[in-house]
Amino acid sequence: AQTVTQSQPEMSVQEAETVTLSCTYDTSESDYYLFWYKQPPSRQMILVIRQEAYKQQNATENRFSVNFQKAAKSFSLKISDSQLGDAAMYFCAYRSLMEYGNKLVFGAGTILRVKS
């Protein structure tokens, strides 16, 4: 079974600065999806960015970008020009394309605090 590890329980960043959240995963599969979700205090699950494993190019969405290292099984999220609204819990998630059910497997999450 796949596992997802987020080694940073909490991170802090100054407003307008850049922060990187770490994620590693374990799998024997070659094709899969990786996601970062944002969860504000309302607990809503908001998709931030997705990456297809077969794509070498790192995904970007405005101020959010990833560093996808397939061989190292690493998938970090970089937030540039941090804003107060970025403060939330962030989850890294893995989705198998081969395993029955195509379930999402989540990491434990990283709390991001943004200081003004």
Next chain:
Amino acid sequence: NAGVTQTPKFRILKIGQSMTLQCTQDMNHNYMYWYRQDPGMGLKLIYYSVGAGITDKGEVPNGYNVSRSTTEDFPLRLELAAPSQTSVYFCASSYIGQFTGNTIYFGEGSWLTVV
């Protein structure tokens, strides 16, 4: 678009009571999931379904039951509620098909407290 709708949003249960969390989606998705999220933790899979009439256990199925009689609905039943089932529950859905399947849509969550 309604997307994935969960009801109720909040519920307080007494130990030993039973209840059903409702989930419906209007996107004609074939795959549906139930997750729970304990405080300060990630989401853990309870049950999932790959189509009407088909359900399977996830990582933490004990104390729960599901059914999938239609494509749209995927209710989660809690039997004999226990304090350990205090959690936020998320229903999610996705369409899996050739060249598709990279997005899972989540409901807004149902906050359940067992006292």
